[in-house]
Amino acid sequence: MHPQVSWILSRQAALVIALALAAWGFATANEAVSVLIGGSIGVVANFGYVLRAMRMTPKTDPVNVYRAQAAGEGFKFLLTLIGFALVFLEYKEVAVLPLFLGYASTFVIFWMALLKKR
Numbered sequence: 001m002h003p004q005v006s007w008i009l010s011r012q013a014a015l016v017i018a019l020a021l022a023a024w025g026f027a028t029a030n031e032a033v034s035v036l037i038g039g040s041i042g043v044v045a046n047f048g049y050v051l052r053a054m055r056m057t058p059k060t061d062p063v064n065v066y067r068a069q070a071a072g073e074g075f076k077f078l079l080t081l082i083g084f085a086l087v088f089l090e091y092k093e094v095a096v097l098p099l100f101l102g103y104a105s106t107f108v109i110f111w112m113a114l115l116k117k118r
Contacts, residue, residue, distance in 0.1 A: 005050050008113050012043045012106045019105055023098060034095040038102030041083035046106065049076035 016039025024032035053072025087094055 008109055009043060009047055012109045015105055015109060016040065016043060016102055019102060030093055031095040031098040034098040035102035037087055038099035039105055041080060042103045042106030044083065045076045045079040048079040049073065
């Protein structure tokens with residue numbers, strides 16, 4: 001796996017864990033679990049994107065690169081839908097706002113990656 005991809009995924013996971021621990025300290029255990037689940041949905045979906053897009057990406061053909069990225073995004077969307085569907089079907093006590101905040105927190109790392117010096 002490319003070092004930048006590893007950096008993004010590991011930082012996303014670390015941020016989600018830190019937010020869940022903070023929620024556990026300042027809120028209820030249910031809200032902490034909800035943050036952890038929401039963030040995990042984001043991390044798993046991004047990991048699925050990486051696996052799908054990188055597996056299909058050839059060396060130089062721009063059309064195939066575009067198709068690989070589109071397939072990766074589609075797979076990421078599918079994993080996200082499945083993740084949220086499972087949560088709402090199986091975890092009746094979910095705290096919705098912390099769930100979505102945990103999920104949205106994974107996007108912060110993309111901005112940090114853009115600011116990170118290479």
